[in-house]
Every structure is written in structure tokens, then in C-alpha cells.
Amino acid sequence: MRQGLADRAAQSTALPIEIGFLSSHGHAPEVLWQAAVFAQAAGVGADEFLIREGMVSEDEFYRALAVELGLPFVVAPRLPSDVRYPDSVLAGLAPLATARLKFVAAPRGHALVDLLKTRSRRRLLAITTPTRLREAVFRAQSPLIARRAAHDLADKAPHLATDISYGQIAVLFVALTLIVFGLGFAPELSTGIMGILLGPLFLSMIILRIATASLHNPIELNHHTHRIEDADLPVYTIIAALYREKRVVARFLEALSRLDYPASKLDIKLMLEADDRETLEALRSIDVPGNIDILIAPPGEPRTKPRALNVALPLARGRYTVIYDAEDVPDPGQLRLAVSRFAEAPPRVACLQARLTIDNTDDTWLTRLFTVEYAALFDVFNPGLAEIGSPIALGGTSNHFRTAVLRKVHGWDAWNVTEDADLGIRLARLGYEVKDLPSSTLEEAPGTLRLWMRQRTRWMKGYVQTAASHTRRPWVLLRQLGLWRFSGALALTWGAVFSALVYPLFTALYVGSWLVGPEHFPDMRWTAAFNAYALTLFLSGAASVLIPACVALHRRKLWRLLPWILLLPLYYGLVSVAAWRGLWELAIAPFRWNKTSHGLARTSRAGLFQKHQARVEVTKSLNTAPP
Template sequence: MPKVFDLHAADPPDRNGSAARLSDGAGSLLREQAAFRSATRAGQVAPIPTPPRDPVVVPFPSLPGRSVTPSLRRPFQPRPITLYDIPGSPPRFQTSAVRFRRAPYVRRLPIGKILLDNGAVSEAGLRRALAMQKELGLRLGDLLVQTGEASDTDVTAALGLQYGMGVALPAPRTTPAFDALARHLPLAQVLEFRALPWSRIGSRTTIATTRPDRIDELSAQLPPTLGDCNFAVVSESAFDARLHALHGAAMARAAECRVPEHESCRRLRARGGATMLAAGLVALLALAIAFPAGALRFATLAGLIVLTLNIGLRAAALWSLRQGRRDGGAFCTVRTARAAAAPLPVITILVPLHREPEIATALTKRLSRLDYPRPLLDICIVVEADDQITRDALAQANLPVWMRVIPVPDGQPRTKPRAMNYALNFARGSIIGIYDAEDAPAADQLRRVAARFQTAPLEVACLQGRLDYYNPTRNWMSRCFTIEYANWFRMVLPGIARLGLVVPLGGTTLFFRRSALEAVGAWDAHNVTEDADLGVRLARRGLRTEILDTTTLEEANAHPIAWVKQRSRWMKGYILTWAVHNREPRALWRDLGPKRFFGFQLQFMGAILNTVLMPVLWSTIVLAFGLWHPIRDWLPGGNALPLALFFAVMTAANLGLAMAGCSTPHHRKLRIWTITMELYFALATLAVAKALTEIVLRPFHWDKTVHGSFGGDDSSAEIDTLHNGMATLGETARPGSGATP
């Protein structure tokens, strides 16, 4: 018989060891429950199931008379809160419900699997391309084509299968009616979406595109005049060919007037500026004839002032450059860690050629030395459409897939900047570079360009590389030309860049942010020194140019006639650039500021006046033989000694600056030739006379420089020796180094 246990035998102790001070009802119930639990644990009683009963109401011990109903969780009762504005406090943000629209998700087969199943790519090639894709961030199809792992045709067919679209057939024979309909799609949208109306089937228009992933955006912007549309995939080469045929004439016309008219030389077509210049020259000549002594006296004084200012500018550039090196290095502004963090950009290189079939093979070989991922390299060789001899030579040169030919339709003027404006429509890169036909850039040049643009502020819109010559020992003229270039690109340009002045760009080894280049209107098709003019327009918009510490070797002009032709074109362009930007001096002052305004006047017109007045300064040599000269009347006591001392100081300064510009190891052997530079610059007088004549008669005539005539094809050994020597001696920048700000 089980033992009966008295549930009321004792009071259960509370947590403090004392009896719970509860009301009679509550204390009796708790004692019963505690005694029952103790007996159950001791095995003295068996738990007896009890029928469900109503909840027991236990009065709250501290508040007599108030009872609560035990529950597992007390329901949450939100309490309304009223917010009051505090005087002087900022207003509260007004929030509203945000609605999200989920785009329909379509599961597509990977293009790599499609190509692999079709046998268009090997498994090893696909793995290599996928590994490169992680590093470069390009589309897989483009990578496979650029690396030669798959053909353009196979990738186009795979894109059609991936997006459930057909592949565009070869473009049918165009008709005026369909071409007029196709041009209803604006050119801006054609270039943005890489899409063109391809054919007309019944009442539906077929739109061919190289970017099927953007069809939804494109279809939303199609003009209603095209009617119902079908879509098909087309290869890049077929698209470019159709774009040339359909919009080539319009793009060629746009290339002629891309720069705003008030900043362009094309207003000289009316001969107004040329007539004014001719009238001014005639007036000066008439004054010189009517008052020869007074004219010679004033011209001599002006020549002395201009000579002093020009040498002073070069001295200031040298001082600024050396000051920068003492402050930590003129070419050490890039942090390599930051440069390595960002992916490399696609770089498009424009290489204009004109009737130069003999240089096609050498050009391909030199550009192949560039150490840059081929899928990110887009080299466009720009030729005139009717230049059949050059196009045939390029077709026989077996160009790699990362090089292509851009034919430029006929138009006027037939200049290098017009051709580059046209080719810019076909560029694929976010950085645009310029090389000449005979250029041999350093192998790591593009990596330095990409690194600098990734770390430079957005206001740095252009990087100018240094130019040097690989045939300096050809003859005396090539030696002097090399000395001049060494001074210009290693001393003057870096110095004036550090001084914050306008940088007149060189015609090659230039690299631009594409967005900035297009914002300023690219190149002036009517300016024969489009590079210097572009540098001024960049500066007027608050953008900066830096001199990059990398070298491109090219061919020095080693014949007097060829040199005069080339130099006359440069001087004509300088005169036109100065005239165009001084149409509104107030606007130029406002855009550039006082320092750069006066620097611009000295850099452009100062260089021209220095050449024009050089014969006048030479005329003072008669004073050494005791002959009379009009300037003697302005000398103290008619004594020519102060003037002789002045010329001695200027000559010594000029010679010292020339030697300072030849401080690099491979230029030091040329220092002995600096004493002959005065004879070399005498040819510039002939060039400026030719330039002034052409401004009056044919201001847009382009005197083409012939490349490859002075050792261009036989200089591979010299090029390799110079590049390797500069890299070994550290003459070029250290890896990751940057530019002169």
C-alpha cells in the first residue's frame, strides 16, 4: 500500500531561506505545489493525472486586491508616439514607400558551354579565357575572339543561340529607300547600342546588333517610323562595314566641324583672316620701306625683348623641374598599390597613315612590342579610303586581330585631325592614344598610361609622353633635331607643366580620357597643328596635361627641304592657334587666368616673333666692324659694348640651357654639337616665311612629312639598344611611377 504524503506538512522555503510572505490563498497553493514536486522526485508518490481546470487567479502580493491571469507571453501593445518639431532644428526627412520592380529573370546557357558543345573552342582554351576574364573583366566572347581561341563567326552564332535570336545574314544590297529608313535610327543610338537596321522583311524591320544583352533598352528607344522590329546578332566586323556604308558620309562631314566654330580655324574659309593678315604684312612692309631706319630700330628692340623672354621662359622651366626633383622627384607621383587595385582599361590607339605602304610591316612589328593585354588593346590604323596602295600593303601585312584598318571617306580638308575625328566613332577604349607611323614606343608605355590615369584626379585629361629620335647620328641636321627635342620634351614641357602654364601638345604619344576628349570637341580638322590647339582648349576648360615619364622613339627629319616643310606647318599652326584663341581676349583671360594668359602669348606668338625677328638681330653684327646701325642711336653714348655683352650673355645662357637639356646618358655625346644650334635655327626663318605665305594662299594645306626615308626601316637594332639602355640606367620612370603634374 503506498504511503500517503501530507501535502500540507511544511512550508516550502523561498530563495532566501525564509518562508514566503504571501497571502493565505497564494501561500497555501504554492506550498502544496512544492511539496508535491519534492515527493515526486523522491519516488514517494506517483504523479496522478488531473483533469484540466480553469486558470487559478493569484492575487499580486504587493498590491492587495489586484489579480493577474498567468500567460506565456504578454501581447505587445504599440504605443503611439507624437514627434514635435524643435525650433531651429533641421527638418525631418519625409520617407515614402519605395517600390521595386523586379526585372524578369531569364536563365540562359553560358556562351562558353554553347561554344564548347559546338566544338568552336577547346576546353583548355575556354579555361584560359575564363581565367583571363576574372582578371580583365571583359565579355567572354570578346576575349575568345581577341585571343584567337574562337572565330568571330562562331562567337556570333553562339550569342544568337544564347539569346534565342537569329544571326544576321550578310548585308543585302542597299537601296536609297531602305537607307533612308535605316537612318531614322539616330547615329548616337547606333553607336551607343551598336545596332543598325539591317534589312526589311515584309512589314518588319530587322535590327542587327553586336550587343544582344541591351535589346530591352534599345527597343524602348526605337523610333516608331521603323515599325515592328525583329532582332538579330551580327559580328563586329560586319557591323563596322555596314556602319561605314550607311553613315560614313555623315560621320565624315561631322568630323570636319566637330569643334565649335568660335574655337576653330574653319572661319578662315571666307579668307577674312587671311586677308587681314596679308594686309597687316603689306602695311609693315610699306612702313619699313618708308621709314627704314625707324622700322629697323623698333624691330631690333622688339627682337631683344622677345629673345630675353624666350630664354627666361626656358630658364624658369629648368628651375621648376629641378625644384620638383629636389622636392621628391618630378616623375614620382603615382602610388603603385592604388594602381594595381583597379582593372586595366581598354586603350584605343589611332595611327594615321597616308601613302606610306613601305612602313606597314615595320609598324606592325614595333607596336607588337607593347606589353599590354591584347584583349584590352584596340589599334586602329586610319587611312584615306582612296589610299589604295597603303590599304593593299596593310592587307598583305597579316595584321593581328587587335589591329584593324579604318578607311576614311573623302572630304575636305584632308588632314590628320579630320581622319582621327572620323576614327573616334569606331574606338572601343575609354582611353584614346595617338601614334605616328614611324613611332617605336617603350614596351611598358601603355601600362604606365593606365596606371597614371587610374590614380590621377579627373582634371588630368591628357598625358604627353616624351619623344626622342632613334637616328641622331644620321647627319648634322639629325643631331641638332635630337638636341632640340631633348630640350623640348625633357626640360621645357615638364617645366611649364609644373609652372601651371598651357602645355602645347606634341602630335604623337598622346593619351586622353575619352570623355574629356569628346567634351572639348576632339580635334580641329582645319588646324595643321591640331595637337597644340587641343592643349589650349583643354586648359581653357580647367583640365590639365601631365608629362608622362616614358619615351617613344621616332625618326628625325634629316634633310633641309623636308625639315623646312615640316617646320613651316608647325609655325603656320601656331599662328592660326594664336589667332583663333585671341578672337575674344576677354574670354581667353577669364578661362586661363593672368599667368597662363601671358604664358600662352609668349609660348605661341613669342616663338613666332623670335623666328621672324632673328634676321634683324643678326643685322647688329655690323656694329662689330664699326659700321652704323639704327639701334646705335638708342645705346648709351652710341657705345655698342653693352649690346655686345647682352648678346654674349644670351648666347651663353642659350648654350647652357641646351646642354642642360642633353643631360641624359645617351644625349651627352651630342653636347658638343650645341654650339652649332644657331646655324640650325637659321633655317627656321625660311620656314616662317613659307608659313606666312601659306596662311594667305592655302591656310589648311598639310605638308605631309615623309616617314621611313632616314633609316626608319633599318633602325630595329638602334631602337632596341636605346630602349634597353634607358630601362637599364633608370632613365625612364620606375615601375608605377607617374607624371609631371
């Protein structure tokens, strides 16, 4: 008995000071000593390890700390309106708006050690948890946080921010109207003008697509990268903007739990909107891990994903930051691979784009075509662009950033509804590069035409915003990018927009010019030259769609989808409809965010959705079974 007590006392004295006090508050020294050993192996503070690994709840830890120090524990700190943001949250210290106590602290790491060593009570200090302190700062500085999230880019770099006037929209509509009328009343002249103006743009896109298909970019690395020890891994921030995601939030947290990365070094931030009660209720019904912070964005405009991301960015503690969507299932080794790639890359590489692939491929004909499209984009086109050094229009998720660079470029444009594409072009303008990350993230594609059209309308509207914003001073863009990267940026922005808008019209003209014969175009001169030009552009355009798709399906081993590429002309016809809808929406609701619904998938190539659903059903049956 005495020997056992002596052993416990010896272990207690050997404990790190930041957790040793817990042995006097009901926590077994053996467990604390074990946590200290694991914390040292992971290269984190013992207090961070205990809380983030879920061994001790945050509330329990800081209440015990308050008792140990003989200081009051404050449940809802009242802070003055001039409290510093985000400094107070990151430092874990803020002034109080009370006469009796001056400061409230939620110390961790070195600050916690210093406080336990000095044990000074003369500071008139109170203790709270980091979560309660952050919520108090958000209450006190809600208008400031909302303004920064929405306007920081425009305030600090207005030449890079989305700025589309109604005059620009009107000019675009007038130009498109003139094209339509011109084709109807003066087809020879109109077609010639469009061929001169748009032909080089379309040819640039065609060349880029075919060239990237010829490059070797496998889905996974053939060689194993050196595995970095846990102690040498940096803290990694994960930000996910959630809105009405109650159907998938549990599966998303499960996917994050499978990441091959120390939980104590994951800084996960889930961004919610103030009116999203259903997602918050779903999270409250889950045992949320200690490394997850649930943040509520202050009310404000615009109600967009990039605004929510901007709220979280100032609080990111990681050296690197990755963005995930609520339905994402990233490869477990993705973060480790990203750390290795960043370590090997020069500092100008600011972002790594992981490969997005569709999981619910077999839901409908639309999800099959979506799978083909995503395979061509993320397994062929984007990796190829990265290899040749071209600007890249980022995907909306699985972007891994150097956090310092992301802050330096002022985060995301809250007013652009394709913030990913905009950020990719902005990084290139500021001298940074985006590289490929050969690691997959499973995504859910919309399975119905209505949901697909809403999503694609937003994308096309955002591409117009991005194209117009970054080319309003084309000579500046040319000077920043150089000639060939400037051409690539035009192809990725205006090329994507105009090719979608005129696709049905040009296809009909090109096909019609060969089917009906020259006698039906009596006013057209140079008929042979026109037909040759039309045939060249048509066939090369078709090749630029089909070749990357075939290469991508080969790399993904999805040969069973090869027959579906015959429907790609129909699919891109739907993209054209979405582009025209996007233009209309740009005029009537330029910043409206068409939310994509998730959790509706019926199939899963990886089987993950069915496995999760099975676990949910088993849990429900156990909870409802009679005792």
C-alpha cells in the first residue's frame, strides 16, 4: 500500500508542471504520466495533448486550474468593446469590463507554465476556457469581425478585389446581344469577327488541354515518401465552412478522425452561420473531439463560403491550412504528404491542390458525367498546368496553403462566388505558384439536374466575376504574369466563360456548314477557308474534351465509364445553359450563394457512405432496444 502511494507520488513529481496539478484534482498520476510521454513523442505540450486527444475536457481542465490557483472561474466573460481581435484569442488573455477583476485568461503552453510557476494573485485575474474566451471576443467584436471577413481584401488590396459594376454587366449583355443578332442577320461578317476575336482564345484552351494530357501525372506516387516523425510535424489547421449539413457532419468528423496525423497537432475549425440551428444541433449530439473548435460567424453580408472562411483564418494556429467541404473524405495520408511536399518546395509554392474525385458515381447519368469531368480536370488538366507553371483556377476544397502566405494575400474574396478560382489567379499575380498534390479527396456530386444546375450556375457566375475583376487592367495583369502565363489566365477565365456561352451556337454553325453544303451560304466568301477553319476548330475542340477524359479514366481505372464520354457534348450543352443562367443571376443577384445540398448520395465507389450508414443504423437500434 505504502509502496503504491510512493510510486504515485514519484510519478506526480515527474509530471510536467502544466498538467501535474491535475493529480490533486481527481486525475490519476499514472494516466497523466502516460499522457506526458505521448505528448513528448508528438512534440506538443502536455496540456494540449490532454485536451486535444480528449483525455480531459476543456471545461474540466480549466476549472481545476482555477481551483489550483485560487482564482475565480468565469463562465461568460464580459469584455470591453475595444478588445483586440484576434490577438486576445491567440494569446489567451483579454481585459474584463468589470471593476473587480482586470483580466481573464485561458492560458496554454508556455503561458500556462509561467502562470503555474508564479501563482501570482495580484493580477486580479480570472480563468476561463479558450472556447469561452473566443466566444466572448466574438460577442464584443462582432461588427469588426464581420467587416474584416467581408472587406479586408477590398480595403487592403482593392486592385485585386471583385469589383464588377452594372455598367460592365450591361456592356457584356449588349455585346452578347449584338453577337446573336449579327449571326441572324449578317452571319458572314459576325462569324468572321467572332472567329478573329475568340478563335485564339479557344485555341489557347485547346492547346492547354491537349498538352496537359500528354504529361505523366499518376494518381498516386510510385515511391514512398520519407515518413516524418510525429514530433517533427507542424500544427495543421483544417477549416470547413458548414451550412445546413446535418446529414453529413457526423460522417465528415469520422473522415477527419481517420487522418494519419497526430490529433494533438490538428487545429480543426468548423465555421457555422448564426441561423444554422440544424447543424449546430447535429454537432451537439456528437461527442466532438477536443481538437475541434466550433465557430459561429457574426451576422453580415455577403452570406458566402469565403466570408465564413475569412472569419476562421485569423485564428488558424497551423503552419499550413487546408480547406475541406462537409461531404469530403480525404485520403488518410493527405496531410503528411502535403507537409513533405511543402518541405521540398521553394517558398514561392503557396498552395498544393489535391485531387478531387466523385464517390457517388453510380447514382445517376449526371453523376457519371460529373465523375468524368472531375477526373479530366483534377487528374489531368490541373496537374498538367501545375507542371508547366501556368496559373490554376483552384478547386473549392482540398487546397493546402502556407498559412502565412494565405494571410499575406488577404485570404478569400468574400464577394466572389467562386473564391477558389479567384484565389488561384490572385496567387499567380502576386508571384506565387500552385502545385499538384497526388492525393485524393472523395466528393459527392449533385445527383439531380436541379441541384446540378444551381451549383453550376453559381460556378459560371463566379467565373465571370473572376474574369472581369482580374482583367479590368489587362496591361497590369500582363506585366505581372508575363505573356504566356497571361494567355493561360485568359484561357482559364474568359476562355471558360465564352466557350460555355457560345458552345451550342458555334457547334451548330460548324456542323451545319458541313452538312448543308456551301450552296446554303450564298453570301459567304472564302467558303473553303471558312470550312477548313471551322473543321479544325471543331475537331481540335472535340479532341481537347475527349483526350483528357480518356486519359483520366485510364488513370482512375474507371474504364467502365468510357461509353459515357459520348454524352459529353450533351453535358457541355447543359454547362452552356448554366452559363447563361449565371449571367442573368449576375445581373439580378450578383452575390447570391446557391447552396449545394449534401448527404443525398445513394451509391459509393469506396463504400464509405454505406459503411457509415450501417454504423448509424446499428447505433440507433442499440439505443432504442429495450433493456
